[in-house]
Amino acid sequence: MNAVAGDGVRPDLAALVVPLGRALMAAEQPVLAEHGLTMWGYAVLSHLDERPLRTQTALAEAIHADKTRIIAVLDDLESRGLLNRRPDPQDRRARLLSLTPEGRRLRDAVRAAVQNGEERLLGRLPVADREAFLRSLITLYEISQGRPAR
Amino acid sequence: MNAVAGDGVRPDLAALVVPLGRALMAAEQPVLAEHGLTMWGYAVLSHLDERPLRTQTALAEAIHADKTRIIAVLDDLESRGLLNRRPDPQDRRARLLSLTPEGRRLRDAVRAAVQNGEERLLGRLPVADREAFLRSLITLYEISQGRPAR
DNA sequence: TATTGTTATACTCTATAACTATA
DNA sequence: TATAGTTATAGAGTATAACAATA
Numbered sequence: 103m104n105a106v107a108g109d110g111v112r113p114d115l116a117a118l119v120v121p122l123g124r125a126l127m128a129a130e131q132p133v134l135a136e137h138g139l140t141m142w143g144y145a146v147l148s149h150l151d152e153r154p155l156r157t158q159t160a161l162a163e164a165i166h167a168d169k170t171r172i173i174a175v176l177d178d179l180e181s182r183g184l185l186n187r188r189p190d191p192q193d194r195r196a197r198l199l200s201l202t203p204e205g206r207r208l209r210d211a212v213r214a215a216v217q218n219g220e221e222r223l224l225g226r227l228p229v230a231d232r233e234a235f236l237r238s239l240i241t242l243y244e245i246s247q248g249r250p251a252r
Numbered sequence: 253m254n255a256v257a258g259d260g261v262r263p264d265l266a267a268l269v270v271p272l273g274r275a276l277m278a279a280e281q282p283v284l285a286e287h288g289l290t291m292w293g294y295a296v297l298s299h300l301d302e303r304p305l306r307t308q309t310a311l312a313e314a315i316h317a318d319k320t321r322i323i324a325v326l327d328d329l330e331s332r333g334l335l336n337r338r339p340d341p342q343d344r345r346a347r348l349l350s351l352t353p354e355g356r357r358l359r360d361a362v363r364a365a366v367q368n369g370e371e372r373l374l375g376r377l378p379v380a381d382r383e384a385f386l387r388s389l390i391t392l393y394e395i396s397q398g399r400p401a402r
Numbered sequence: 403t404a405t406t407g408t409t410a411t412a413c414t415c416t417a418t419a420a421c422t423a424t425a
Numbered sequence: 426t427a428t429a430g431t432t433a434t435a436g437a438g439t440a441t442a443a444c445a446a447t448a
Contacts, residue, residue: 111363112367113390114280114298114363114366114370115276115367115370115373115389116273116276116277116280116366116370117298118389118390118393119269119272119276119389120276120277121316121393121396121397122269122273122389122392122393122396123269123270123272123273125396125397126266126269127266130264130266148264148267157406157407158406158407159405159406159407166274168439168440168441169406169407169408170407170408170409170439170440170441171438171439171440173408173409189447193405193406193447193448194406194446194448195405195406195407195446195447195448196405196406196407196447197406213261213264216264216266217262217264217265220265220266223265223392223395223396226391226392226395227391227392230384231388232388234380234384234388235384235385235388235389235392236262237381238377238382238385239265239269239272239385240263240268241376242272242376242377242385243272245373245376246272246275246276246373247271247275307428307430308429308430309428309429309430318416318417318418319429319430319431320416320417320430320431320432321415321417323430323431323432339424343424343425343428343429344423344424344425344429345423345424345425345429345430346424346428346429346430347430
């Protein structure tokens, strides 16, 4: 038996959450690759929601990336017509970021495929636990990101 | 509001789990540093349970590390008298790994401190959700590591 | 002078390949 | 010849520092 099975000592949360996260990311990879997206590219598309963002720095912070890291990602997505990056007329240092219709379509398709895979995993939880798990996960996520739980 | 708050689209599991894992690890750091442990050092101590392991390669696999990655870690822990690493008399290529009493003490102390912090976080969940969350997390972890759920 | 975006550089972490010793 | 452990090297990913444009 391994330490997780339960010999009185519960495993560290981090020792459960981190490997689970790695596995989820690994499961995403083939789906992303099919659509020619890297993880960072998908993160950008996912975060660039309906309304545009005003600076690249803000976007970088939102997805926990360095501002220099996402530049090549934005270059790629822009060149593929998935997002627009135009100088803000109000402040021409900043770049207004927004998804193109194709970008939105791709994001939705990939998200659906990713979540479809995740649903299969979640489906193995007892229905009773499942909702509580998702709710708790969201709560802990919010707290961990410094946002107060409701 | 952000995408997590709930505008009909649930966030990807990975987008919740991975950042949560990062935050949990970050929260562990100060505790580990206090005891002069790196994350890998703690992973080794945590996994080296009561009974010894027969090879370093097995240990490396168990903690999802490359066999070459843990060598410096083992060197350090051994030099500090926290673990024993002696050639297996049966097959002198292999190294039998076991914790010393001090190693076990340190592991227990650090684990207690780490889990104490985690309990504070878990304490912010409704009691009703909390057990379901832990149970689900362990189940999903096991599945993600290729072990069949019960 | 401060800020946005960018480029070039350096650094950290990790895996690969090559070596020693045992079998 | 195959395997366990080790060392040295190369590679990927990341952040830091320096720069150009704009305010």
